[in-house]
Amino acid sequence: MSEFFITYPWAETLVALGGLCLSAFVANFVVKAILLRVLDRIVEKTAFGRDEELKRHGVVARLANIVPALVISSGILAVPGLPESAITIVRNVAIAFIILTLALAANAALSVVDTLYHRRAEARIRPIKGYIQVSKLAIYILAAVLIIATLLDRSPLILLSGVGAMAAVLILVFQDTLLSLVASMQIASSNMVRVGDWIEMPNLDANGDVVEIALYTVKVRNFDKTITTVPIRKLISEPMKNYRGMQESGGRRIKRALFIDQNTIHFVTAEEHRRLSSIGLLADYLPKKEKEIAEWNSRLGERANYPANTRRVTNIGTFRAYVETYLRQHPGVHPGMTLLVRQMDPTPNGLPLEIYCFANTTVWAAYEQIQSDIFDHLYAILPEFGLQTFQNPSGNDFGKLTDIAAAKLALRELRSPEQTPALKSLAT
Structure with missing residues (x-):
């Protein structure tokens, strides 16, 4: 066999390269298939191991990728017959891969720190997300410099010495590119906008779904089926509303007011009380309110003989109680979200009685149907309480x-x- 390798030296080189690749493959298999599984089982017994949000960052899995690269970078020196330049290239590429893997692992570790910190109570008062992002950016810049220096087989100090001189030129020539790149990194790191999000930017006439995010632009398909192209840096510098939170919550807000004619607001008469008592949604409210008012008036003594001193049921208050009960029993209103029926400040156009609740769907057509059904009923039932909506003369x-x-x-x-x-x- 030795004579064969002496006669054909290239065969020895191929066998050594095959053995090196096999060694890297075996090392990768041992680390990921055996050691990582054992480590995962050990970690799963802890509180952190059962936390899916922490496990998805994969810090240990990223570090495991270093092992085959280390085998190649150290074993390539033992391969006979390779030119010095080939050995240098393979070692430099392997070392560059190790640097990149370490940077990604450090980035994942910072994400774990950010996740754990956000679970603390003081995270809302003293957020560290900005510091985490700056740290990630510094790691990426340092990794990029080391990778380039390693691939060029030069000292990183030599590479850094020319950065200052080139910075001004790069900023002037590639100003838009750099701004777009920074904006892209900020959007990606903060998860501000994703493809499929519904965003609204009134200043740029954009109101629809994001269909594409590129380096320079973001394409938005508006609801009228037109396409608006928004410079990506505008997402950082201009006001932008993202409806993703609403869509993920499962409910969409209904916030609209009925403008009541203030001249129709009065105390409920005995006849009106008998008629309103037959309404099922007021079966609990009216007896409870009457009992409360009777107990309060009983403490007035002789002053109760003058009606102005007493408390009485009003038609606007009864209607407000009816609306709240109606909304709580409506099948299209989300039961777990805020529900309010409140009076706003009077206006020249009447007294606004605002309905504030959430539909139990985020689908546009279904949401509009629920909202319309609610106000159809309220406008129709309003005269039963002796109330009228305000409307300017026509x-x-x-x-x-x-x-x-x-x-x-x-x-x-x-x-x-x-x-x-x-x-x-x-x-x-």
């Missing part, structure tokens, strides 16, 4: 006034026939 209202004036003139004409010519001239 042409029909002025037409009714004209008809009333004409009727009064006709009545006067019947009562005073002698004034008929004057009335006719006035009417014309």
Whole structure:
């Protein structure tokens, strides 16, 4: 065999390379298939090992990739017959891969630290996400410098000495590219925008789903099926609303007001009380309210003889209680989210009675259907409480006034026939 290798030296080189590759493969298999599984079983017995959010970062799995690279970088020196340049290239590539793997592992470790810190109570007061992002950026820059220096087989100090001189030129020539690159890194690291998110940017006329995120631009398909191309750096510098949180929550907010004519607000009369008591949704509210008011009025003594001193049920308060009960029993309203029926500050257009709740769906068409059904019912039931919505006078209202004036003139004409010519001239 030795004579064969002496006769054919390239065969010895191929056998040694095959043995090196096999050694790297075996080392990779032993580390990942055996050691990592054993380590995972040990870690799973701890609180961190059962935490899926921490396990997905894969710090140990990334570090395991270093082993085959170490075998290759150290074993390539033992391969006979290889030129010095080939050995240098293979070693440098292996070392560059090790540096990249270490950087990714350090990045994953910082993500674990960020995840654990955000579970602490003080994380909302003293967030460290900005520091984590700066640390990641520094690691990536340092890793990039070391990788380039390793591949070029030069000292990193030589590479760093020219960075300062080139920085100004690069900033001027590639200003848009650098800004877009930084914005892309910020968006990716903060998970600000993803493909499929519904975003809204009124300043750029964008309101729809993100269909593509590139280095320079983000494409948004608006709901009218047009495409808006937004410079990616604008997502950082311009106001932008992302509806992902709403979609993930499973509920969409309904926030709209009924404008009540304030002239129709009054205390509930006995007749109205009897009629409202027959409404099923008020079966619990009215007896409880009457008992509360009766107990309060009983403490007034003789002052209770004057109605202004007493508490009484109002039609607006009864309607507000009805609306709240109606919403809590509505099948389209999310039961686990905020539900309010509140009075806002009076306006010249009436008293706003705001409905604040969440639909139990985020689908646009279904959401609009639920919202419309709710307000259809509320507008229709409003007169049952002696209330009316406010509406500015329209042409029909002025037409009714004209008809009333004409009727009064006709009545006067019947009562005073002698004034008929004057009335006719006035009417014309």
